[in-house]
Amino acid sequence: MTSSMMQPGFVTGRAARGAALAAALLVACPPLAQAQGMRGSIGGGPAAQPAATQAPTVAPVPAPAGTLSESVAAIVNDEIISTYDLAQRMRLLIATSGVQPTQQNLPQFQREALVSLVDEQLQLQELRSQARQQKMDLVATNEEVESELASMAQQNNMRPEQFVNALRAQGIDPETLYQQIRAQMSWQRWIRGRYGSRLRIGDDQINATLQRLQAAASKPQYQVSEVFIDANRVGGMQNAVQGATQLVAQMQQGAPFAAVARQFSASGTAANGGDAGWISPGELPPEVDAALEQLRPGQLSQPIPVRDGVYIVHLRDKRAGGGGTLINLKQAAVPLPAGASAGDEAAAKVKLEAVRAAATGCSDLEQAAGRTQGVIAGDLGEAEIADLSDQFRQAAQGLQVGQLSEPIRTSAGLHVLAVCGRRAAGESQLNRDEIESRLYGQQLSMIARRYMRDLRGSATIETR
Template sequence: MGLKRFSMGVAAAALVAGSALAQAAPPQQQGVAAGALDPAAESAARPAQAESQFTLTEGIVMTVNDEVISSFDLRQRMLSIIAMSQLQPTQENLPQIQRQALNALIDEHLQRQELRNYKDLVISDEEVDEEIASMAQGAGTSVANFLAFLEQGGIRIATLREQIRTEIAWRALVGGRFNARSKVSRGQVEQTLRQLTEAASKPQYLVGEIYLESAKHGGPQATYDGAQQLVNQMIQGAPFQAVAEQFSDAPTAQRGGDAGWLVQGSVAPALQQAMDQLEAGQLSRPIVVDGGVYILYMRDKRDGAASNLVQMKQIMIETPESATPEQIAAATARLEGLRSQITCDTMLARATSEQGLLGGDLGESDIGDLAPQFQQIARTAEVGAISAPVRTPLGLHLVAVCGRRVGGPDVPTFQQVENRLQNQNLSMLARRYIRDLRADALIEQK
């Protein structure tokens, strides 16, 4: 995300939470694509514009368990969202920015109140500095330039540091409290891997997502209208990743909305229909689903290209093409006698312990790359089965299929799938945690 000057070109005097939006039904659009995004928008700077101001009625906006959220607090958070998302404030999108800021402040107050129960959880200034340095690096600039950019936009660095300190502490609390509960079993990982690899031959989509939850954004119509405002801003140049980080309610917000490669049939029908129609580089119009609205950015598409992979081992007796029928029969009988005595785990050790036997680990190969004599075994034999003796120009072989999977482009490893599932569980538990705190809190609008 490159730094961009932003203009607060709308006077929104006396904004209040829940500003009214049009209540008409979502308009019927021609096609799902709203337009193409410029990839350079992530790093290109906007022309500097004269900075104007918006105002809020001075005073208390809301209390959270008797702790005050002031109009100053709300304004600061709105400025932060505008700067980080690089949106251009308009009369139409300021109410949405305000709702987003107010929701973030409520959650932050609840988090701070909960963190007071954990006196040993202290975040140092050095940790805050490291987070700011990471933010500056992500913006492609130095720390000094990053902080100067924020101050130029009216953001107090001391306020930002306390926000970051709370975020770091909350992540640490959630991680420590729910780490054990977020772990996944080997069976879950293997099942997910099977599903992923079996789907590798289907069309795939590299997707960015923004999800707005209706309950947090003023209801279905306000959420749809807010999503349309975001689409308009991104078409005009606001970076998708920056907008996703500030506005999306999906767990992928932490990754700039990056949902990775999705396989055909793995998402809701409305999203699948949109993914089928979008071309690479296009941004969708708002897509209404149960509970909220999605915006999809199609980064890339590809056809599935699955490959059948097997892990194989062998024991061989050398019998050249010139071998006599008696030599072949003797070798065949010896190998037949071994079949019931060996497994994938023991066959190589057995081969090295007996004279006249050669053992080899063939590793993992695409079935199509194997010798023709081995391909049928690789396709049909059960995992762990030992074949009957197989004749090749080199000799007679006992072949074991020790593993089989369907591979494809970017098929993740066991560790990657395990980490992904655990992070999903952790995100779900964290969202449930903050929802429970909200349900138990006394939150009053003033």
């Protein structure tokens, strides 16, 4: 048995053990992710899944006689990861990613499984070290893990015992999932607790983001799901490109994008199945922008190499930018037929003037109208200003947000308009709180990635 120092995230697979794992892991049963769309460790959402053909069935490979002997797969700072641990994590990865195992992609599963196990070992070692220094518990308890598992089962309309039995039916020891949940819960809580309170998103950052979104309002926008393969994590750009190529092939054959993103993506969007929402040019690397320009809604990209890894994107929808203006309106009105008398119109105007005097803007227009008999009020929603009737358009163009119009006569009655919002067509509807939350999440994700990079760099990791 030989050993080698492990580059950050690099797996040195041995041919003999790889053949044994292939025989043990090539199974004909459908992956859990395709059948149930499980969250987190078990997942797949229809919103992010590109149109695809039926995945081909892979003929089962007979398992070798007897039980696969357990040996050392890796040593992480003197702690062992066994070949049993590795085989079980590969089974879990296959079941939850929706990717059909083949002889060609099993090395990628082995690489990803071992990288994940090594990372989790490093995380738990760091948490225990910090716990000793701070004299507090940082690792999730059995009760917390069971609660998370119950939540996952509930989202799949299953009881916890049914969920566990579904794992066992695929040859997966439930302890494999428990350990993954324990490491993920504990690490996320530690990162947020240690760094979250220190992060400050300033007004200048929020204003800069708002200005960028407003400037991009006239440009096309893309609704995107993403998978990002971190080259540093998987042992170099060649491994990242090779792995991304195999994932694209599997997704084209039916593997759910969201499930693949949850298990393979290093992006902060992985927990949401890779959903990056609506983005404008400039939010992702230029190479990704160029690829998005060539895609049609529903299409999946080929691997897109960037400076530090490889992207796969699924373009779910696209909308053109424009120079138009969208306006959000409310109204208070008194219904009047076209042939109403001057006296009726005058009486209706008095009522609406009373509403205008009592209301301060959109927030209390309906309350003010409700106190005046014969006046009705409601939300007209958002519309392109050019699509409004002539009377409404002329009034709305001269109003600022929060202002109320003079009474407007139409064939339906007398109306007072309130402008509740105005934005450029195509402009993001994110408010300041939502922008702050997005920036906070991005910075926290970046800190976590750097933390893990440092832990890998200072660790002693051997593979056998």
